[in-house]
Amino acid sequence: MVAYTFRYATEDWEFEQIHRLNYRAFVEEIPQHAPNPERRLVDQFHHENTYAIGLVDDTVVAMLALRSQRPFSLDKKLPNLDQYLPPNQSMCEIRLLYVVPEHRNGKVLRGLMELVAEYGIRRGHTLALISGTTRQQRLYRHLGFVPFGPQVGTAEALFQPMYLTLEAAQRQTPWVRALRALQEGKDNGQGARRTASATSAGPVNFLPGPVNIPAPVQEAFSRAPVSHRGDRFMAYVQEVKERLCALVNARAVELLFGSGTLANEAVAAQIAQLPGPGLVLSNGEFGRRLVDHARRWRLRHALIEAPWGEPLDYAAVEHHLTTHPALEWLWCVHSETSTGILNDLPRLTELCRRHDVKLCVDCISSIGAVPLDLGQVYLATGASGKALASYAGVAMVFYNHPIPPAPTAIPRYLDLGIYAASDGVPFTISSNLVYALGAALEHRARYGGVDALGKEISAMAEALRAGLRDLGLTIVAPDAHASPAVTTIALPPGIHSVALGDCLEERGYLLSYKSSYLVERNWIQVCLMGEVEPASIERFLAVLGELVGEKQRQGRPSP
Structure with missing residues (x-):
């Protein structure tokens, strides 16, 4: 046999x-x-x-x-x-x-x-x-x-x-x-x-989304749907928008119903109305996606690209702005989720202010995770399904200037001016998603808001990074430029990222590892965007160390 x-x-x-x-x-x-x-x-x-x-x-x-x-x-x-x-x-x-x-x-x-x-x-x-x-x-x-x-x-x-x-x-x-x-x-x-090794309370969620949904948010989402034209619901939409603006110090926000990509499409549509050329910055997958948006919308632009895992070259950005005075806009990602790099938004804001350039920022992975000041930003995007800990499906565009409708230039659903002229509800929208988002904002405020949450996330991220280094693992983003909410780990050649991710999932830890850009580089990610118990970091590191050690011991030369 x-x-x-x-x-x-x-x-x-x-x-x-x-x-x-x-x-x-x-x-x-x-x-x-x-x-x-x-x-x-x-x-x-x-x-x-x-x-x-x-x-x-x-x-x-x-x-x-x-x-x-x-x-x-x-x-x-x-x-x-x-x-x-x-x-x-x-x-x-x-x-x-x-x-x-x-x-x-x-x-x-x-x-x-x-x-x-x-x-x-x-x-x-x-x-x-x-x-x-x-x-x-x-x-x-x-x-x-x-x-x-x-x-x-x-x-x-x-x-x-x-x-x-x-x-x-x-x-x-x-x-x-x-x-x-x-x-x-x-x-x-x-x-x-x-x-058998999964935690008794269910899996530990280290995903960038969907994150753990707090009970009050689940309850709000389960309410009976109401008409999007009802007076009480329209008033609630305004309340949610005001809360979002207060969260990031923005003058206005419009809610679109779709993913964060939809919000970036709406930003591209607005940029296309500007007469001058612009500059796109990229140092990861989501910066590349902004480049793709710019190409699809035929935006006249230059590109400054840094290697994945490295911060943006701010000196090169300033030099380009200085030597190209006709530039009108700059578009970049704040939290580059693919690598865990947190680009320097205050520095970019100041550069754009001094050169009279309109700054557009993808804040999809940073809103709710780190303190944000979008008061001098031209356009910025966010989403409900990540660090805000609500259900995915609400895309956000923040702005600080009047936006008129553009009926002959922008597709109807992407025209932010229509939203602004319709009190934020120009089309049928999901009351359930709005109620859930409002409940998520209330829940965060009840526990100290983004400042308190940011300190907790930073403390957990520090412990996580120290533990990963103790295991001999390489962290992609350098500490000085790292987002506390996203830690990307570059695995050694002998350990396959998908296999390790599958093993961790079986042991009760949900990580991001299946995206093609992670698989190609043999990377896995630990994200702290939802409600995570600090004690789970220590347990996770113990399990990860056990699995890494086991796979290293199993390694052998090819027959």
């Missing part, structure tokens, strides 16, 4: 064997790729893949790759892919399925299917897609896969698009059924060992 072990790949030596199996499968057995002298094939989506593997001792004998990011590989092969699929599904894709010939048996396939089902359940997927080789259609159908659409590929390597429902995957093993029951709060005792 052969003893198999099934798990998600986490170690460098496992990944090296995966690359060689990939070559064996899709160069030698199925001629999909050209041969190479190294006899290894690294998948194009390697850094986004989660690999499910089957091992005999230290040898990988079975593998498949799981991936949740679209576009999927089938999106490129089948235009309008969704028209072939059941509607309203959350999907992932399965790729690179290969089992060494002498291990092609039901036990290996069931082991891999368990990991497929676990991956799907934990991420809320209901459907998995695969391009199954036409040579193994009987096997795929036996596993529950349903063919759809035309075949794809070449005559030498022909594939049939197929999907697998979660229900079909469940039928493979009782453990999968137990896992789903556990996720739904109906665990019957099976599978409980897999999550």
Whole structure:
């Protein structure tokens, strides 16, 4: 009897064997790729893949790759892919399925299917897609896969698009059924060992959003919805707006209903009305997104970019403002969430004041987390779902000057002037989200406001950073330029960020690690934007140290 072990790949030596199996499968057995002298094939989506593997001792004998990011590989092969699929599904894709010939048996396939089902359940997927080789259609159908659409590929390597429902995957093993029951709060005792280390009070939330929602905010959100035109509700909207303005010392704010990206779109629309060119600053993913906004809106602009993890070059900014007197606006991110850098807003405000430049700032990850003074800012954006500890869905644009409607220049929903002329309610809005945001602001005020919260966050961040350094881990943002609310950790090459994040989630700690810009750099993040108990920092560091030590001990040379 052969003893198999099934798990998600986490170690460098496992990944090296995966690359060689990939070559064996899709160069030698199925001629999909050209041969190479190294006899290894690294998948194009390697850094986004989660690999499910089957091992005999230290040898990988079975593998498949799981991936949740679209576009999927089938999106490129089948235009309008969704028209072939059941509607309203959350999907992932399965790729690179290969089992060494002498291990092609039901036990290996069931082991891999368990990991497929676990991956799907934990991420809320209901459907998995695969391009199954036409040579193994009987096997795929036996596993529950349903063919759809035309075949794809070449005559030498022909594939049939197929999907697998979660229900079909469940039928493979009782453990999968137990896992789903556990996720739904109906665990019957099976599978409980897999999550035994989670805290009794539920997982500790170190995400940048959604954060823990205080009970008063949940209660406010659960109130019966009311008409957005009612006098009492209109008055409440004004009250919430006044509270927000007082929080950041701004003259006015408009509420849009969508994500923070929507707020930045509205800022771009306003900048597009200015006659002069501008300057965009970037030192991370969200600075890059401002650059993308500027390009999409065809804004005339220059770019000053600093490396990720480094502060902005303020001397270069001042030099550019001095040597380009026609510049009219500057757009930047305050808290660069990708790296944990907190850019120097007071310094930028003063630079723009001296050069008569309109300052526009993305404050989505800093509002509510650190004290803000937006009194001299032209436009600034915020969102309800991060450090304000409300539900996502309310985007904010703060300003300090009159904004008239621009009916011939700006799309209606983005026109801040329409909001200003309509007492902030030009269109149908969600009373539930407004009530929740108001309750969140009241809740924060009751506990001392942003100043008191900021001191608490800073103290926890200091303890966290010290503990991470004791573990020998690298923090991306230097202390002098770090946001207390976001700590980004650069993991050493031998520790895979996605695998470590998955392990921490199983131990009851929710971190940010699945975003593509984090996966590409092997980074994970600890965010202190919601209500976090200081004692949880110490417990987290103990668990992280245990997992890091375990993975370092497991590291070994490639076979």
